[in-house]
Amino acid sequence: MSKLLYGIVFALAFILVSANIGYELIDAVSTWNLSNYIKIFKSFGKRIVQFDMFTVLLTGGIIGVLYVVLKWLYQLLFVPMNRVRLIEEVGYIREVDRMSKKDMANLVQKRKNMGKPPPVYPNGWFAVAESRDLKKGESKSYSILGLDLAVFRGADGRAHVIDAYCPHLGANFAIGGRVFDNCIECPFHGWRFSGDDGKCKKIPYSSKIPETARVKAYNTLELNGFIYVWYHAEGIEPTWQPPEIEEITKGQLVFGGRSEHYINAHIEEVPENGADISHLAQVHGPIMAAGVDLRDTYNRIWEFGKHEWAGEWKQLPEGHIGQLNLTHGLKLFGVHIPVLDMKVQANQIGPGIVYLTFESSIFGKGCYLQSLAPVEPMKQKIVHQVYMHWSVPMCIRKFFLLGEAIQIERDIMIWNNKKYESKPVLTGTMEDQMLAKHRRWYKQFYSENSPTLHQSKKDLSW
Incomplete structure (x- = not known):
């Protein structure tokens, strides 16, 4: 976008600055005089080199104003707020x-x-992230509902939400962790955990995986541009779902x-x-x-x-x-x-x-x-x-x-x-x-x- 704007602005400025050259070329065409062409282009080269300070400032001002105006119009007409x-x-x-x-x-x-408020974390579906913010193979860290969560998008495009901390030594999966298929790798020691059930699938230096090597994987729903996670203080599975629009x-x-x-x-x-x-x-x-x-x-x-x-x-x-x-x-x-x-x-x-x-x-x-x-x-x-x-x-x-x-x-x-x-x-x-x-x-x-x-x-x- 910026390159396009710069190109348009410089082209317009070039046209404005060299307008007189255009008129001289038209005169040369009308007389079919080759020597006039040579003189015009020599003159143009000298003008480019010999711009006085006023012309330089004027040209710079025109370029700046055009860039600002075009960028503002582009933002207004095409870029979401x-x-x-x-x-x-x-x-x-x-x-x-x-x-x-x-x-x-x-x-x-x-x-x-x-005052005396009711409980601070009600039960239900909550948006943990917006779909456009999470690319395939990307992980991010979020904190909501008193939970620290790692949210990542697997190779098949599905979003997963798990507890943020590796049960091995407590590293945050989303801070430097890499995504493999539908698993996320701990950045500390390379343990890999599934986003579907939270189980550890691989330990790079051990063939045996402890049964306790797992994290909580949350019920996740993605629709209408949001990634939702289900929260319930009693551990109850979802009893309803928000509808698709x-x-x-x-x-x-x-x-x-x-x-x-x-x-x-x-x-x-x-x-x-x-x-x-x-x-x-x-x-x-x-x-x-x-x-x-x-x-x-x-x-x-x-x-x-x-x-x-x-x-x-x-x-x-x-x-x-x-x-x-x-x-x-x-x-x-x-x-x-x-x-x-x-x-x-x-x-x-x-x-x-x-x-x-x-x-x-x-x-x-x-x-x-x-x-x-x-x-x-x-x-x-x-x-x-x-x-x-x-x-x-x-x-x-x-x-x-x-x-x-x-x-x-x-x-x-x-x-x-x-x-x-x-x-x-x-x-x-x-x-x-x-x-x-x-x-x-x-x-x-x-x-x-x-x-x-x-x-x-x-x-x-x-």
């Missing part, structure tokens, strides 16, 4: 100017009242980008937002241009525009799925704009997966895929991917993802600074009763041995 925000970059207010964002986030996290598999909906955020809160706080209809007007009513800082979103400057939401949350018959149905409208200067209406349906599939489909009056059907996983007891990683019809330009797909990211970052400002209220004061209204219903529904993902904050608490500073 990758918006990554670290935990210190969103949702904190700096109290002391000389304090860094990271120090401020760490201070708030340490002094924050966590055929429109994505068949290429009807295509990738438009991703966003990645980190949240300092209990995992249940995030899906609970889906049932919290009354927060939509307060947090997500101001238009996107108002930004993500809740201190500014209600500034009078932005009163000309307002998002309007109406919806309902319910549990589906499958049991492990909760569904939110929303309608969205936009008012500008008090006038409803019908072409910007949207219908939204979000399916919360277990504790860590959301499929959010939307129907736009202008751009048709699209889908957000959300993955949520605890990287620490009270620190969550949330990823959104957007897919829209292949005919929708990349810049529009990116705009939809940006809109979702802005709304999430407003929520993060709440989540990062709140405690988990185990006994909330609720009204008898439908809105608050949906919250109570959601909490009862979510309890199914905890079991007797689900780790609590006290049991799994580590050093939370970074």
Whole structure:
């Protein structure tokens, strides 16, 4: 890509600088005078050598501007968005100017009242990685759900997830380990373990393999662009699976980008937002241009525009799925704009997966895929991917993802600074009763041995 841009830019600059030579060549052609050709090319050579400083700077400026403009256009029109925000970059207010964002986030996290949250690692399927990040024959190290995991892709293209540490002397498989067929080799002594069952298949200096030479291999599922791992505190095998989205598999909906955020809160706080209809007007009513800082979103400057939401949350018959149905409208200067209406349906599939489909009056059907996983007891990683019809330009797909990211970052400002209220004061209204219903529904993902904050608490500073 860079070579192509450089080539285009230098070609355009060359044309601009040598424009006068072109006119002289045209004159020579019209007179069919060979001596004129020779004079022109000699003159051109002298000009190349004898550029004055102004011409050099002008040419360099033209090249620089053209490169920047072309690169920006290419990124806008063809490259999916990758918006990554670290935990210190969103949702904190700096109290002391000389304090860094990271120090401020760490201070708030340490002094924050966590409340009395439920267990920190619920049972279900969780995205450990994104498919595009793991090439065939590659291994990577991840930490989620209090587990250190080695994730690798075998020779047949299948993804495998095992405990990260070799039972021999504790080396991390994913840090320097090589992949052979569907096994991963320990970088320390070359022991090879199968990604299917975790058993040791080869020890280079021993013909006998101890029966205890094995690691835990996790149930793994790859679909819709994510690699999921099954977690259950009681060791129970998967009781359900997230469905495949055929429109994505068949290429009807295509990738438009991703966003990645980190949240300092209990995992249940995030899906609970889906049932919290009354927060939509307060947090997500101001238009996107108002930004993500809740201190500014209600500034009078932005009163000309307002998002309007109406919806309902319910549990589906499958049991492990909760569904939110929303309608969205936009008012500008008090006038409803019908072409910007949207219908939204979000399916919360277990504790860590959301499929959010939307129907736009202008751009048709699209889908957000959300993955949520605890990287620490009270620190969550949330990823959104957007897919829209292949005919929708990349810049529009990116705009939809940006809109979702802005709304999430407003929520993060709440989540990062709140405690988990185990006994909330609720009204008898439908809105608050949906919250109570959601909490009862979510309890199914905890079991007797689900780790609590006290049991799994580590050093939370970074």
